[in-house]
Amino acid sequence: MSLYYVQKLLYQLNREPELQQQYLEDPDSVLKHYRLDEEELATLKKPDIGMLYIMGVNGQLLMHYAALCGYAWPDYIQAMRTALEEHGNVRAGLYATTDGKGAI
Numbered sequence: 001m002s003l004y005y006v007q008k009l010l011y012q013l014n015r016e017p018e019l020q021q022q023y024l025e026d027p028d029s030v031l032k033h034y035r036l037d038e039e040e041l042a043t044l045k046k047p048d049i050g051m052l053y054i055m056g057v058n059g060q061l062l063m064h065y066a067a068l069c070g071y072a073w074p075d076y077i078q079a080m081r082t083a084l085e086e087h088g089n090v091r092a093g094l095y096a097t098t099d100g101k102g103a104i
Helices: 001-017 018-027 028-032 039-047 047-054 059-068 073-087
Strands: none
Touching: 001 018, 001 028, 001 039, 001 047, 001 059, 018 028, 018 059, 028 039, 039 047, 047 059, 047 073, 059 073
């Protein structure tokens, strides 16, 4: 897993409107510039906000990506809760958990 590169991508998407537009039109043209594994690529393309949270993506980065992907705030929060129920603990990063309850 390359959590660093997922977060780098989301950080850059949050800051660069041109990159956002390119990503919305052709995600592969952006994703090819980052060292991402197959699970990360699939999760980003879906987009599966809850699974990104489980992977350890920082919530401050993730909330902007969720909005870019059309998630309303309540749906963003619910996606993380649902993912915790389905997949268990956050795997890595700031929100890593061991109790299956997460940080939300």
